[in-house]
Amino acid sequence: MTLIDGKALADKMAVALKTKVDALKTAGVTPGLVVVLVGENPASQVYVRNKERRATAAGFNSEVIRLAEDTSEADLLSLIDKLNADEKWHGILVQLPLPAHISEEKVLLEISPDKDVDGFHPINMGRLWSGNPLMIPSTPAGIMVMLEEYGVDVSGKTAVVIGRSNIVGKPMAQMLLDKNATVTIAHSKTKNLPELAKTADILVVAIGRGNFVTADFVKPGAVVIDVGMNRDDNGKLIGDVKFDEVAPIASLITPVPGGVGPMTITMLMEQTYEAAKRQLD
Numbered sequence: 322m323t324l325i326d327g328k329a330l331a332d333k334m335a336v337a338l339k340t341k342v343d344a345l346k347t348a349g350v351t352p353g354l355v356v357v358l359v360g361e362n363p364a365s366q367v368y369v370r371n372k373e374r375r376a377t378a379a380g381f382n383s384e385v386i387r388l389a390e391d392t393s394e395a396d397l398l399s400l401i402d403k404l405n406a407d408e409k410w411h412g413i414l415v416q417l418p419l420p421a422h423i424s425e426e427k428v429l430l431e432i433s434p435d436k437d438v439d440g441f442h443p444i445n446m447g448r449l450w451s452g453n454p455l456m457i458p459s460t461p462a463g464i465m466v467m468l469e470e471y472g473v474d475v476s477g478k479t480a481v482v483i484g485r486s487n488i489v490g491k492p493m494a495q496m497l498l499d500k501n502a503t504v505t506i507a508h509s510k511t512k513n514l515p516e517l518a519k520t521a522d523i524l525v526v527a528i529g530r531g532n533f534v535t536a537d538f539v540k541p542g543a544v545v546i547d548v549g550m551n552r553d554d555n556g557k558l559i560g561d562v563k564f565d566e567v568a569p570i571a572s573l574i575t576p577v578p579g580g581v582g583p584m585t586i587t588m589l590m591e592q593t594y595e596a597a598k599r600q601l602d
């Protein structure tokens with residue numbers, strides 16, 4: 322079994338990114354990433370801090386706009402309009418989830434598709450599915466980079482993605498399909514899930530249930546990617562995969578933490594850089 326070290330890869334890519342950013346700055350453009358955080362979700366605070374740290378280290382303009390939990394939808398939408406029009410920002414990220422009184426759909430539609438570093442705007446989702454991607458969701462994008470880095474040839478492989486969210490499951494399936502995997506998307510209503518999962522050469526788990534995938538879900542030699550971010554009873558961060566049990570069977574596996582999470586942030590930075598570079602075109 323080999324561990325897929327997402328943290329180490331993220332650190333390596335950060336060094337290369339810094340060099341690319343320095344060159345872009347010399348050409349007159351500084352990449353700018355603005356993150357909007359509504360309310361006080363403690364988990365979101367951690368992610369947002371990590372993003373800010375990585376953006377600053379890369380030499381970006383970076384700002385976190387913190388809004389009160391009771392911010393109105395109209396106020397958030399007009400803030401987004403302002404950020405859309407501001408040349409300083411190449412990437413706009415509104416941290417999800419939003420408070421219940423704000424429509425996520427309306428907010429995601431408001432962000433200019435050209436600045437939508439999350440790739441959540443319907444235009445960007447449609448572009449991805451039609452084979453003409455621009456901005457793409459960072460979590461599956463980071464997973465594709467990890468597979469490539471660790472020499473996993475996806476073509477012709479059987480892939481099972483557990484989870485069908487717009488943020489991870491669906492774009493993950495499309496990216497694997499684009500690399501010629503045979504892809505199945507499984508979810509909470511799937512029958513005989515362990516048997517199905519066991520057919521996978523590449524198993525991606527993004528269901529948000531701690532330790533859900535046990536050894537009986539995994540074919541010996543499979544590549545196992547754990548997107549889960551759950552807290553156990555002691556507040557410890559755990560994945561969707563029961564690591565100790567699955568790791569000995571897998572050929573490659575991502576840990577939590579230190580796997581998918583750091584690469585998610587790396588891909589946000591890469592996409593912000595690419596968006597900034599397009600400003601020169």
Ligand SMILES: Nc1nc(=O)c2c([nH]1)NC[C@@H]1CN(c3ccc(C(=O)N[C@@H](CCC(=O)O)C(=O)O)cc3)C=[N+]21
Nearest residue numbers: 367368371415416417418439578579580582583585586
């Ligand atoms: N619009 C939007 N875009 C997002 O990309 C987005 C979001 N909303 N809402 C929340 C989720 C979650 N997310 C993570 C990013 C990095 C880590 C990360 O860096 N994790 C580290 C450490 C985590 C820790 O120690 O708590 C790791 O896995 O090693 C985790 C989770 C981005 N999200």
